[in-house]
Amino acid sequence: MAGAPQSGTSAVSRAVEPIISLQDIRKSYQQGEFTTHVLQGVTLDIMPGEYVCIMGPSGCGKSTLLNILGGLDQPTSGVYMLGGQDIAQLNDDELSQARCTKLGFIFQSYNLIQQLSVLENIEVPLYYKGMKDSEMRPIAERLAAKVGLSHRMHHKPTELSGGQQQRVAIARALANEPLVILADEATGNLDSKSGNEILDAFDHLNREGKTLVFVTHDERMVERCSRIIRLKDGFVDSDTRTKRALMAA
């Protein structure tokens, strides 16, 4: 039953391996006598350079799917291949290493570490990769400059606006040059102006070739992304390529 790639991927060259490949992913929670089936067989491939938006009403399983994609949660059944690696086969240390080097996270509430400065926050993934201090600093400075925070490098997160904090988070997500960036309602806590700035930043990253996977309610994204996956009751309801993707193709 699994297997046939969704229609959206057909335009991309067959020779390219998918970055993310989900085969019949299911997730259920046991709560007392009741079992809640959150994901009921999700199968999809995400190709390099795609700008994917996962949408759907509350409780449709978006967040659970993102947690599984991020290697933070394990599916009850199904196969998840990340960059050709079967996630289920990894032990906790290897999984941590995979999160560190292959994935970049962006959260709704930024999730910066409050005691650390902007630069130190950007350096956290580099540190866990095992990099030396002398190697980390220039990378962090370059990334801070890239997101337009050269003048705020030694500030603490609390001294920054929401938009600035989210830009630190973007820089941090880019630090280890991950295969894919996962974002969860990245603009949810921002006013529309800074939200748009952040979305512009994502557009820019995608043009540079970054693969982005978004979970959002934000309908503005429809205009910007290349593919929209709509979930409903734990199933993929629809999976469509946007005008932009077609134009690009």
Next chain:
Amino acid sequence: MPFLSHHPILRLILSPQHLGRSMAMGLKSIWLHRLRSFLTALGVVFGVASVVAMLAIGEGASHEAQEQIRKLGSQNIILQSVKPSDSSGATNETRSMILEYGITTRDIQQIKQTVPGISIVVPSRQIADVAWAGQKKEDSQIIGALPIYPQMRNRTLLQGRFFTDLEIEDRAAVCVLNEALASKLFPLNTPTGKAVRVQRHYYKVIGVIEDESSFSPGDTGKSSASNDSSAQLYIPFSTLMDQYGETFFRYRSGSFEAEKVEFHEAVIRVGDIKEVETRAEAVRHILERNHKKNDWRMVVPVELLRQAERTKQIFSIVLGSIAAISLIVGGIGIMNIMLASVTERTREIGIRRALGARQVDIVLQFLIETVLLSGVGGILGVVLGLGIPVAVSHFAGVTTVIKPWAPILAFSVSVITGIAFGIYPARRAASMNPVEALRHE
């Protein structure tokens, strides 16, 4: 082995840079909650300080006692004549006007002949009299001794010399003062060369000997050390016999009393220190057979030393228990605060896990923090603990001895406590579900 070099523990050990960064991070988070950290560390501070201080004071006390016992000579068995109390079996003797008691020549002869392994037996006599120097006088013990006396009793001469064998033979009128007597009779000038008078006889002062650290046990079981600084005047044994004879007369409140004591003290030196106690047993048997009255006592410094050591051992055990309890209390304080810290920082843990921290990274992060907390507490405790004995010595005049291992031990134990009580909170932090940790408000 690229995987090995990425292992966080090895990374910390191999790279001082990462260790420095982890410690800086730990210090930062300790500094963030200054008051809380300080109060937490206080438990360890007091624990460590009390251990260091009590060790120093205890060590000082036992050091003083042992020093005094050692002064008596650890190879020696000391026999002393004791005047029997009136009630103790004194029926015929009291009638004979002359009270005869103490160690006799017969005892000494028997000991010399029957107990093997004894190298020298040195008897001495002492008589209470008044020593005069010009117009100054002092109640003193006049002690008849042999030239070997200072060596046997481990006492050093501060000035001049002790008698020679020739002076014993000649029954010379020379004397050696102890410090106490010298300072009383000659407070301003050196006594050597001057004369001291006892009754009608003049003695030329040839030396000054240090005061005796006397050990005055009720019996050999109970012991109490005290610095006896009573005045003592040493004259050749033969000279004393000449002057006083074997019987000593004393007038007391109108009545006349005569005592006959052959030796007031005899020091027996045993060749092998390991045999001292068995030889002492043999000597005790001889004396118990010869004496019906309880007119002698035996002091065995080695036994006293052993008792002092046993006392010190018990003291150490008690001290160790107190130290252990106080450090456990300190450790519980640390654990408590770290558990609170872990809960407080649940979200940070989630973020770090999402960004690639392994469980062991999280464990180390929290463990470094607890070790820093207990280590800083340990250092403060050592400083405080080193200060207390100094203050005690200064204000209370008690000898304290700080063994170099004591602060090192106390500090290490505090760090080990930090690790022991930090493991559980750290493991709890590391084992959190990242998804739930991220959701934590």
